[in-house]
Amino acid sequence: MTRAAGWGRAFGEPPWGADAWIAYIAPDRGLALVCDPARNGTAVVESPDAAFLSRCSPPVEPERPAPGVGRDREPGAPTAAGRLRFPYGPVTFGLFEAGRIDLLTPGERVVSVRPQAGYKHREIDRTVVGWRPGEALPWIERRVGPFSVAHADTFLSATESAAGRPVREQELWLRALGAELQRIHVHLGHIGRSVEAAGQPVATAQFAALAEEARRAMGRWGGHRWLFGLLDPNYPLRRLERPELRRLAEEVGTIRRRFDRLWELARATRIYIDRLQSTAVLDRAAALALGAVGPVARGSGIGWDDRVADPIPPYDRLDLHPAVESEGDALARILVRVEEIRQSAQLVEQISDRWPGPLGEIDPRPAVAPGRGWARSESPAGDLVYDVTLGEGRITAINVRTASAANWPAFAHALRGSVFTDFHFAWESFGLSFAETDG
Amino acid sequence: MGEPMVGWIIQAVRRGRLTTRFPRAAPTEEELPPTARLPVLTPLPSEASRLREARCPTEAIEGTMIDDGRCLRCARCLPPGAPAQGPWDGPEPRPPRGPGSAGSGNGPGPDSVWAAPFARSLHVFPIDVGSCQACNLEVLALANPYYDASRLGIFFTPTPRHADLLLVMGVPTAAMEEPFRRTLEAMPTPKAIVAVGACAVSGGLFRHLPGRWAVESAPVPVIYVPGCPPAPVQILAALRRAVGTPRAEGERR
Numbered sequence: 150m151t152r153a154a155g156w157g158r159a160f161g162e163p164p165w166g167a168d169a170w171i172a173y174i175a176p177d178r179g180l181a182l183v184c185d186p187a188r189n190g191t192a193v194v195e196s197p198d199a200a201f202l203s204r205c206s207p208p209v210e211p212e213r214p215a216p217g218v219g220r221d222r223e224p225g226a227p228t229a230a231g232r233l234r235f236p237y238g239p240v241t242f243g244l245f246e247a248g249r250i251d252l253l254t255p256g257e258r259v260v261s262v263r264p265q266a267g268y269k270h271r272e273i274d275r276t277v278v279g280w281r282p283g284e285a286l287p288w289i290e291r292r293v294g295p296f297s298v299a300h301a302d303t304f305l306s307a308t309e310s311a312a313g314r315p316v317r318e319q320e321l322w323l324r325a326l327g328a329e330l331q332r333i334h335v336h337l338g339h340i341g342r343s344v345e346a347a348g349q350p351v352a353t354a355q356f357a358a359l360a361e362e363a364r365r366a367m368g369r370w371g372g373h374r375w376l377f378g379l380l381d382p383n384y385p386l387r388r389l390e391r392p393e394l395r396r397l398a399e400e401v402g403t404i405r406r407r408f409d410r411l412w413e414l415a416r417a418t419r420i421y422i423d424r425l426q427s428t429a430v431l432d433r434a435a436a437l438a439l440g441a442v443g444p445v446a447r448g449s450g451i452g453w454d455d456r457v458a459d460p461i462p463p464y465d466r467l468d469l470h471p472a473v474e475s476e477g478d479a480l481a482r483i484l485v486r487v488e489e490i491r492q493s494a495q496l497v498e499q500i501s502d503r504w505p506g507p508l509g510e511i512d513p514r515p516a517v518a519p520g521r522g523w524a525r526s527e528s529p530a531g532d533l534v535y536d537v538t539l540g541e542g543r544i545t546a547i548n549v550r551t552a553s554a555a556n557w558p559a560f561a562h563a564l565r566g567s568v569f570t571d572f573h574f575a576w577e578s579f580g581l582s583f584a585e586t587d588g
Numbered sequence: 589m590g591e592p593m594v595g596w597i598i599q600a601v602r603r604g605r606l607t608t609r610f611p612r613a614a615p616t617e618e619e620l621p622p623t624a625r626l627p628v629l630t631p632l633p634s635e636a637s638r639l640r641e642a643r644c645p646t647e648a649i650e651g652t653m654i655d656d657g658r659c660l661r662c663a664r665c666l667p668p669g670a671p672a673q674g675p676w677d678g679p680e681p682r683p684p685r686g687p688g689s690a691g692s693g694n695g696p697g698p699d700s701v702w703a704a705p706f707a708r709s710l711h712v713f714p715i716d717v718g719s720c721q722a723c724n725l726e727v728l729a730l731a732n733p734y735y736d737a738s739r740l741g742i743f744f745t746p747t748p749r750h751a752d753l754l755l756v757m758g759v760p761t762a763a764m765e766e767p768f769r770r771t772l773e774a775m776p777t778p779k780a781i782v783a784v785g786a787c788a789v790s791g792g793l794f795r796h797l798p799g800r801w802a803v804e805s806a807p808v809p810v811i812y813v814p815g816c817p818p819a820p821v822q823i824l825a826a827l828r829r830a831v832g833t834p835r836a837e838g839e840r841r
Contacts, residue, residue: 240715240767242746245724247716247764268763269718271794287645287662288793294722294817338725351596357732358606364729368621375722375817377623378662385666386622414599417592584721 231255239268243573248583257568262561266554269587274547281543282308286381292549293585294375295335298327299528300535301380304547306461307535311522318505320380321462323389326500327371327379328526329493333401334363335529336444336486336493337408339577340415343483346573347421355411362404370397390507398501405494412487425480429575431563432477441559443531443552444489445579448482450475455527467499477563479571479578486580528552530580553585606733608821611740611828615821623661624819626654640665646792657790660816706752706831709741712782713751713775717768718799719758723785723817727755735820742827748774753830755823759787760799768802780809782826786816 233256238249247268253261273292277285282305289304290297302324309316341356368374370393372386379387389397415421431441436449446453454471456464472488474481523536531552538546560579567575608619629652632640641649644665648658654665714727730737731744745751748771760768772779783803786792789812791800803810813826 239764240748240771242714242744245714245716245728246721247718247758247761247767268761268767269716269758270761270763271718271759271797276794276796284645287660291720291722291793291816294720295725297720297722349596351593351600354733355596355599355603357729358603358734361729361732361734365618368623369618372663373623374621374726374819377660377722377816378664381662381664385663410599414592414595417595582721584719 232260237572238265244576244583246583248587252569252572254569259564259567259569259572262564264557264561266557266583266586269584271588273588274549277547278544282312282537282539283382285544287377290377292588293551293553293582294377295338296331296528296530296533296582296585298324298331298376298379299526299533302328303524303526303528303533303535304537305380306524306526307522307537307547308539308544309522310524311520311537311539312518313520314518318463319508320382322500322503322505323508324380325463325467326389326497327376328528329496329500330363330367330371330401331376332493332529333404333490333497334360334367335580336490337363339486339580340412340483340490343425343479343574343577344415344421346577347418347424349418349421352411352415352418352421359404359407359411362400362407366397366400366404369400370394387508391504394501394504398498401494401497405491408490422480424571424574425483425578426478428479428571429560429563429567429578430476430478431559433475435562436477436559439558439562440555441531442555443527443529443580444472444482444485445531445556445559447472447485448474448578449477453532455525455532459525461524461526463500463503466503467496469496479574482578482580486578530582530585531556549588551582551585551588553582556581557586603733607736607739608734610821610824615819619821620819623663624815624822625661626656626659627661627663627666629654629665646786646790646795655790656814657812658786658792658795659814660786660792662816709743710753710827710831711743711745711751712753712755712827713745713748713771714755714757715748715768715771717756717758717764717788717802718761718794718797719785719787723757723787726817726820727757727784727823729820730824735824737824737827740824740828742824748772749776751775752779753827754779754781755784756781756788756803757784759791759794759797760802761797762799765799765802772806772808778808780811780830781806782811782813782823782830784813784823784826785818786814789814792816 232253235252235254236249237252238244239247244250249265249268251261251263251265252259253263273288277288280288285304286301290301292300305324306316308314337356337360341353341360344356345353364374367376370388371379372384372388373379378384431439431445431449433450436446436451441449441451442453450473452471452473454469456467457469457471469492472485472492474484519540519542521536521538523534525532525534527533528551532550532555533552534550536548537544556579560575560581563579564572564575608615610619629640629649631637631652637651641647641651645662646655646658646660648655648660649665714724716724729735730742737743748754752775754772754775756768758764772781781803783789787794788803791797794800811826811830813822815822
């Protein structure tokens with residue numbers, strides 16, 4: 150593990166040694182969050198010019214379609230080149246989500262991967278327009294249930310930056326606590342389902358039980374198994390004062406100890422590890438070129454973690470080192486998740502030790518001034534960016550760049566050349582979500 | 589380093605039995621948390637009552653009545669700092685609005701959605717038509733040792749062609765209406781639907797999508813499991829109701 154050295158705390162310093170940094174938040178309109186020290190900071194810009202793009206991290210090379218692909222009239226039909234376009238989804242038990250991934254194959258090896266998102270488009274970004282920020286939370290949280298706190302947190306930070314409203318210390322700590330609990334739960338799920346893909350029913354059941362225990366801990370203390378409503382100022386079911394926090398931290402500690410025992414066994418299970426090792430390799434250069442974020446980037450040796458590199462409070466006061474692995478295969482990404490479960494359990498401990506005090510009652514309808522603001526935070530899947538415009542206290546527009554959306558090109562690139570049966574190991578190690586992508 | 593199969597078995601035995609006693613016994617507080625139950629509203633003066641109605645993100649409240657199918661159990665209608673227990677254990681919930689189908693889980697009607705009682709194991713195909721993934725994972729939780737649906741003869745099947753029941757999660761989006769219809773067609777008759785979660789039951793927060801009627805207007809019996817998301821025991825109870833198993837103690841109508 151290496152400590153990320155030399156990165157500025159303030160947003161405004163580009164990662165990975167590039168001159169500038171860019172995250173598209175609405176690619177169809179060319180809208181991007183751009184950080185450019187030459188222009189003194191960060192801003193949301195429309196259609197960044199070619200000169201700027203050339204100073205960002207290595208240029209993205211567009212994927213060239215394999216021969217024959219363009220001539221497919223229908224998925225499932227044999228192509229001119231004697232290859233089959235296999236549509237995986239949108240209705241399939243394996244993905245357990247509505248989305249489609251077209252795999253082009255001459256038989257077993259996958260030669261081209263084309264994710265087709267859009268099946269779960271619920272028009273959230275449009276629906277929240279016209280609501281007050283606090284009232285829009287139910288929609289924001291339900292963009293993707295397992296990361297609800299990360300989305301609500303980033304959205305609220307963006308509105309606060311738009312309205313120039315200071316946030317109470319307690320609220321910030323509450324957000325960090327919720328985000329870490331969900332990170333533990335999400336990573337447990339991915340690890341458990343990758344074990345399942347290796348055909349280990351006893352191990353699968355043990356990991357699934359642990360995920361259930363995490364959901365119950367969230368339900369008992371956060372008031373909801375998926376922490377929906379946790380960041381709502383006056384959510385009545387939250388039970389998070391000092392004594393309860395202590396018990397929550399103890400429960401998380403128990404989950405962590407149980408997880409360590411399970412991982413000790415999983416690590417020694419060759420059938421499992423062999424399936425992960427050298428599967429769906431994403432090397433560092435490709436990860437940079439394709440703009441991978443989160444555990445995917447960290448599995449490829451890029452030590453970027455928003456909680457360290459660009460922390461929103463209280464992460465600037467918490468002790469954390471990003472988990473980094475250099476191999477870039479499915480095992481590396483799973484190992485990053487393993488390490489992050491341990492770190493998040495440790496962060497919950499730190500947060501409960503330094504809890505700033507009772508939440509008290511919060512004004513549910515604070516006065517908000519018109520303006521535009523953005524925020525980013527490290528969701529369980531990686532860097533998440535919200536750009537919110539407020540007018541007269543109500544939302545007039547939001548743009549979101551999710552970690553899942555950012556990682557699709559890297560997933561397609563890494564899966565190419567694998568065989569069909571590698572799919573689920575790649576899928577769980579990348580941890581992509583159609584719900585998050587589609588919104 | 590040999591295969592730690594023995595290690596896994598020892599680990600599983602050491603954890604002991606985790607499985608719920610439901611449906612032999614009523615679900616515990618842990619299995620049926622407050623957020624899985626309907627809140628009970630107290631009468632308020634008209635002005636305050638209107639404010640409370642306006643706070644509901646799914647417009648599920650009318651006076652002190654709550655539309656079970658739409659309610660997210662988000663607790664926004666409760667006063668700040670309201671106690672977590674007590675008022676949540678409510679009377680019989682109101683059936684979901686709209687054209688109710690025969691055998692709706694919450695209304696009167698036959699218990700089994702099939703003409704004759706279901707005598708064999710039940711095979712279920714889950715389909716996501718536009719959910720936030722919370723319902724998906726709660727359905728998946730039925731396979732974990734805490735709920736273990738297979739002990740009740742309930743199994744997931746990877747293809748709709750082998751399924752007795754279609755478990756629908758989420759609100760049907762524009763792109764998923766057609767796949768949903770074709771999946772239903774692919775199932776052998778007789779067939780039925782279990783709509784899991786507020787989105788599938790009533791459209792929930794996404795009532796504006798035209799696809800919200802797709803589940804309700806499907807030409808097969810529908811059992812509704814409201815909640816956002818419902819607790820796994822509630823999904824389990826609905827599956828048992830679908831096959832006409834007698835109600836367990838404490839199981840809600």
